[in-house]
Amino acid sequence: MEIIYFLLPVALCLGGAFVTAFIFASAYGQYDDLETPKHRILIDADKEKTK
Amino acid sequence: MSREGKTMHFYLEGMNCTSCLWLLEKLPSLLIDCESISVKMSDSSVEVARVENGSFAAIARTFDRLGYTPHVVKPKSDRAQALKQKENRRDLIRIGIAAGCTGNIMILAVSLYAGATGHLAEQFKLLSAFLATPVLTYCASPFYKSAFGSLRNRLINIDVPIVAALVAGIAMSLWGLASGTETLFFDSLSMLVFLLLSSRFLLKRIQQTQLNTDNLTSHLLLTQAQRITTDGFQTVSSMALVKGDIIKVAENSVVCADGEIIEGKGIVNTSTLTGESVPHSVKNGDFVFAGTQNLSGQWLMRVEKPALSSRLNDILNDIQKSSGSKPNIVRLADKAGQWFVAIVFTLAALLIAYFSFTNPVEGASRALALVIVTCPCVFGMAIPLSMSLAIQKAAEQGIIIKNAEAVERLTEIKTLFFDKTGTLSSGNLEVVNVEAAPEDRYHLAAAAAIEREQTHPVARAIVKSLVSSGKIHASEVRLLSEGGIEGKVSGRLYKIVPSSLLAFDRGDIKTQYDLICEGRVVARFQIGDSLKTEAKELIEWARANGFTPKVISGDRNAVVSSCARELHIGHHDFVSEASPEQKSETMKTAGADAAMIGDGANDAAALASAAVGIAVTGSLDVSLKAADVYLTRNNLLDIKKLFFIARRTKSAMKRNLCFSLCFNVIAGTLAITGQMTPLWAAVFMPLSSLTVLLSSLQAGQNLSRETEFSWK
Numbered sequence: 001m002e003i004i005y006f007l008l009p010v011a012l013c014l015g016g017a018f019v020t021a022f023i024f025a026s027a028y029g030q031y032d033d034l035e036t037p038k039h040r041i042l043i044d045a046d047k048e049k050t051k
Numbered sequence: 052m053s054r055e056g057k058t059m060h061f062y063l064e065g066m067n068c069t070s071c072l073w074l075l076e077k078l079p080s081l082l083i084d085c086e087s088i089s090v091k092m093s094d095s096s097v098e099v100a101r102v103e104n105g106s107f108a109a110i111a112r113t114f115d116r117l118g119y120t121p122h123v124v125k126p127k128s129d130r131a132q133a134l135k136q137k138e139n140r141r142d143l144i145r146i147g148i149a150a151g152c153t154g155n156i157m158i159l160a161v162s163l164y165a166g167a168t169g170h171l172a173e174q175f176k177l178l179s180a181f182l183a184t185p186v187l188t189y190c191a192s193p194f195y196k197s198a199f200g201s202l203r204n205r206l207i208n209i210d211v212p213i214v215a216a217l218v219a220g221i222a223m224s225l226w227g228l229a230s231g232t233e234t235l236f237f238d239s240l241s242m243l244v245f246l247l248l249s250s251r252f253l254l255k256r257i258q259q260t261q262l263n264t265d266n267l268t269s270h271l272l273l274t275q276a277q278r279i280t281t282d283g284f285q286t287v288s289s290m291a292l293v294k295g296d297i298i299k300v301a302e303n304s305v306v307c308a309d310g311e312i313i314e315g316k317g318i319v320n321t322s323t324l325t326g327e328s329v330p331h332s333v334k335n336g337d338f339v340f341a342g343t344q345n346l347s348g349q350w351l352m353r354v355e356k357p358a359l360s361s362r363l364n365d366i367l368n369d370i371q372k373s374s375g376s377k378p379n380i381v382r383l384a385d386k387a388g389q390w391f392v393a394i395v396f397t398l399a400a401l402l403i404a405y406f407s408f409t410n411p412v413e414g415a416s417r418a419l420a421l422v423i424v425t426c427p428c429v430f431g432m433a434i435p436l437s438m439s440l441a442i443q444k445a446a447e448q449g450i451i452i453k454n455a456e457a458v459e460r461l462t463e464i465k466t467l468f469f470d471k472t473g474t475l476s477s478g479n480l481e482v483v484n485v486e487a488a489p490e491d492r493y494h495l496a497a498a499a500a501i502e503r504e505q506t507h508p509v510a511r512a513i514v515k516s517l518v519s520s521g522k523i524h525a526s527e528v529r530l531l532s533e534g535g536i537e538g539k540v541s542g543r544l545y546k547i548v549p550s551s552l553l554a555f556d557r558g559d560i561k562t563q564y565d566l567i568c569e570g571r572v573v574a575r576f577q578i579g580d581s582l583k584t585e586a587k588e589l590i591e592w593a594r595a596n597g598f599t600p601k602v603i604s605g606d607r608n609a610v611v612s613s614c615a616r617e618l619h620i621g622h623h624d625f626v627s628e629a630s631p632e633q634k635s636e637t638m639k640t641a642g643a644d645a646a647m648i649g650d651g652a653n654d655a656a657a658l659a660s661a662a663v664g665i666a667v668t669g670s671l672d673v674s675l676k677a678a679d680v681y682l683t684r685n686n687l688l689d690i691k692k693l694f695f696i697a698r699r700t701k702s703a704m705k706r707n708l709c710f711s712l713c714f715n716v717i718a719g720t721l722a723i724t725g726q727m728t729p730l731w732a733a734v735f736m737p738l739s740s741l742t743v744l745l746s747s748l749q750a751g752q753n754l755s756r757e758t759e760f761s762w763k
Contacts, residue, residue, distance in 0.1 A: 001171070008178075012155065019151035026143040032136060035092035039069040043076075 058100045059107050063119035066095045074117060084109045108286055142252050149190040149245040152182045153238075160238040176235055180228055183237035187221055191244045193251075212392050213247065216240075216423045223419065239423075239734055250436070250744050276307050279351065292357040300350055306343050309356040312336065317348030318511070347511055395425050395719075402723060413725065420722040424732035429711035433743035434704055440751030441700035448692050450682055457679035460663050461697035463644050467593055467690075468637070468657075470649030471604035471614055474667050474687070475586040480509060482516035483581050487566075487574035494573040497540035498547055498566050500525040505536065509564060512578055513547070535564070544569055547576075579610075582617060589687045590618045596694075603629055603637060603647075603657070635660045648690065665690065696754060703750030707743045714739045 025031065066075070075097060078088045084105030089098045099110055114121040159175045159182075167175060198214035220236040227235050276292055277284045277299040284299060289307035292298065300306055300317070316334040321343045333339055339352060341361035358364065399418040406414025438455040445452050452458060469475050487495060499517040502510040503525070525545075528538035535548030550563035566574040593600045600618070602625040604611045611627035626637065635656035638647050647654065647661035655677040658664030664678035667687065682689045718735055721727040727735075 004171070011158075015151055015155050019148055022147040022151070023144050026140045026147065029136070029140070031143055032139070033091050036072065036090055039072045039092060040076075042069045043073045 058098055059110075059123065060096055060098050061111065061114065062096050062122040063114060064095070064122070066090075066092065066097075066119055071119070075119075078110075078113070082110060082113050085113075106286065142248070145190045145193075146245065146248045146252055149186045149241065149248055152186045153241040153245045156182050156238045156241050163235075173231075176228060179235070179237045180224070183241050186241040186244050187217065187237075190248060191217060194244075194247070206389075212395060212422055212425075213243075215396075216419070217243070219419050219422065223415075239732075239736075243423075243736065246740060250740070253436070277301065289358050292354050294354055294357065296354040296357075297351055298354060300339075300345050300352060302345060302347050302349055304345055306339050306341055306345060306352075307358055308352075308354045309338070309340050309361045310352040310354045311338050312350045312352045315348065315350030317350050318346045320344040320346050391425075391430060395422060398719070398723065416728070417722060417725050420727050420732040421719060424718040424722050424727060424736050425715045429707050429743050433707045433711070433740075433747045436744060436747040437700050437704050437707070437750065440747065440754065441696050444751070444754050445693060445696050448689060448696075450680060450689050450693050450696075452680050452693075454679060457663055458697050458700055460643070460679075461646070461694060462701040464646045464663060464694070465597070465644040466599045466601060466641060466646070468601050468603050468641065468645060468647045468649075468661070469590075470634075470647070470654050470657075471602055471606055471611055472580060473650045474648055474654075475602070475614065475618070476580045476582050480512045480578055481581055482512050482576050483579045484577040485516065485574060486577065491573040494545070494566060494568055496523050497525070497538075497543070497545045497568070498574065498576075499523075500540050501528055501536060501538040501545060501547060504528070509562070509578055510536070513564070513576055516576070550575060582614060583687060585687045587618060589690060590620070592691055599624065601625060603634055605629055605631070605634070631656050648687075665693070695757075699750065699754050699757070703747060706750075707746055710746070711739070711743055 063075075066072075072090055072092060075088060075090050078099070079085045084101050084107075086100045086102045086105065088100075091097065099107075101107055101110065111121045111123075156179045159179045163172060163175055163179075194210045194213050194217065198210040201211065217240060220240045224236050224240070226232075276287055276289045278287050278292065279285075279297040279299060292308050296308075297313070298308065298310075302317070306319070312333060312335055314335065316332065318332050319339060321331070321340070333350070338355075341356075341358055341364070356362070399421050402418045402421065403411075403414045406417070435455075438458055441458050442452050442455065485495070495517055499514055500523045502513050505511075505514075523540060525538040525540045528536065530536050531546070531548065533548075535546060537544060537546040539545070546567040547564055548567065550565045562578050564576045564578065565572045566576070590600045600620060602611060602615050602618070602620055604614075604625070604627055606627060608627040611625055612622065615622070615625040626633075629637070631654070634647075634654065638645060638657045638661040641661070643662045645661055646663040646665060647657045648665045648667065649658055650667040654666075658666060659677035663680065665680040665682065666678035667682050680693060682693075718727065718732070718739075722732060
């Protein structure tokens with residue numbers, strides 16, 4: 001059971017890292033518009049370069 | 052042109068799929084005026100930037116040609132926009148932290164429930180207390196703020212019991228932690244906070260994107276204007292006009308600013324402002340208002356107030372302000388929840404009092420269980436969500452429902468009062484019938500030639516009904532003092548005069564004009580106001596669905612009765628020659644099951660007195676202020692959709708209320724009798740909120756599936 005004293009902080013740090021990542025993503029506007037990108041992904045990239 | 056900014060925001064009607072996005076993002080390569088475009092599908096808006104000297108009018112026209120009706124959205128002040136965005140992001144961060152911490156607490160809690168003991172259990176408890184700290188402080192702070200705010204105003208809102216449960220739960224948990232007992236609620240409390248935050252965020256998102264009447268208001272004022280400059284005309288956006296500009300108003304265009312006519316004349320339809328369906332003529336020195344329509348003629352006018360400070364804009368602002376001050380969805384839910392909260396707190400106080408001498412700990416524990424388990428989630432979340440979804444679905448169908456109470460009242464409606472002019476009928480003068488013998492039909496071209504230059508509404512109606520080659524010209528045209536007009540065409544003298552023979556065999560005919568060629572009547576123009584094509588279908592639908600359709604009109608008895616006959620409405624069910632006051636009085640006495648469907652200034656009082664007022668497009672100002680529902684698409688059949696949505700929403704709400712009542716009674720009884728510990732209460736309460744929330748969402752999804760299925 002001693003391993004739990006190592007695993008627990010690791011798990012918490014991982015969790016903390018994801019929460020931190022989420023906070024930064026939100027703060028920089030990643031989730032401001034949840035509608036457009038899911039549609040945009042379906043559009044094929046242009047073959048020729050348009051200006 | 053420098054007075055216009057470089058970018059402009061549009062709300063585009065009908066933008067909803069991937070190909071729309073694809074097409075719109077191509078715009079800069081299609082149109083030279085457009086430099087860049089940024090599409091935001093979540094609120095159907097785009098921001099376009101124009102090239103140097105590009106024209107927004109051209110861009111807007113292109114949107115229109117592509118099939119998206121563009122409405123200029125008043126650019127919100129950057130500050131307001133930034134604040135809203137900041138708030139949204141902060142809410143998301145709160146949810147994220149709550150989710151992360153709660154998830155980890157649950158993992159720890161599982162081992163505690165499974166029976167972990169000793170040193171490890173102690174550390175797990177401390178750890179869950181540590182993880183719960185940010186959730187119960189930072190994440191839950193909106194609840195504390197709202198609850199204390201309402202307590203300060205001596206009110207009880209839905210957050211008060213939540214905060215009471217949180218504070219009591221935290222206190223008991225801390226005490227449990229200190230004394231080493233089993234009573235820890237960090238897991239349940241965190242879960243509670245996370246679920247409440249998420250559902251409220253969802254609610255707010257829906258409200259923010261859907262309940263924005265800006266979109267509706269500005270499209271009326273956007274048009275292109277012909278501004279006079281030193282070297283001729285210049286086409287600019289109506290939004291770019293400033294006081295003192297001279298603009299030309301062409302025939303059949305909407306006046307885009309308030310101002311004074313300095314040259315020319317015309318005939319104006321002021322129905323959007325006054326509801327008056329009969330156009331009147333304007334000339335030099337007259338003041339015309341934005342939003343009115345120039346039916347014929349053209350004039351130059353000096354802009355006194357540009358679109359965004361015009362009378363129309365003031366009116367629209369007023370409407371927005373007053374509908375904002377009406378109880379909104381959340382406040383409505385608060386009101387309903389207050390009774391619930393009061394009852395629960397009274398019961399809890401009784402419990403504590405009952406046990407205070409025998410077993411105070413047991414009393415406190417039961418009271419806490421009761422307060423936690425009976426959270427009025429159905430009032431706080433499910434009903435507002437159902438309402439928001441109903442309002443959203445309606446908005447997608449072009450129906451603006453101004454307040455949530457109207458959704459509820461709509462389901463009580465049994466009687467539909469229709470106004471006639473402008474609602475069942477189109478409200479414009481039209482030639483409904485031309486009587487002419489086949490051999491006399493060639494005379495009609497003469498009538499068109501004589502009336503071509505005239506601005507009288509009857510003349511416009513006649514010209515509109517005739518296909519004129521434009522080759523025949525009339526000379527010596529003059530107005531007759533006794534009414535009517537005469538002129539010479541191909542050497543013959545023609546007169547168009549009001550008919551002396553008033554044979555009203557059709558009630559929608561208001562007046563009749565004769566075309567007289569050298570003393571002989573060769574044709575008759577019957578002029579009136581014909582029924583809209585969808586009116587009959589709607590009335591039939593109403594009857595088939597248990598409504599009683601009635602007509603209430605200020606028009607002459609003959610006109611109204613023939614209209615009623617055509618719609619198979621019995622003579623008990625229509626009222627004619629009703630003054631606005633009478634209409635309003637009728638609606639007041641008609642009770643809570645009568646809706647008024649009307650438009651125009653003369654219906655405003657009636658719309659306001661009716662249980663539900665439904666305004667049909669055409670008269671914006673007063674009707675919109677008075678009415679609860681506004682049909683933007685000017686289609687009477689939207690009323691069918693409106694009732695469908697309202698009924699479905701009501702039944703979903705009933706289902707939720709029923710579930711919530713059963714749940715609260717059972718769980719409350721268990722808590723009072725001591726069968727349910729605070730721990731189980733905290734587990735069950737989020738489960739019950741989740742159930743009603745999912746049920747509301749499901750109902751909303753069914754609604755959109757069904758509306759699409761039945762109306763497309």
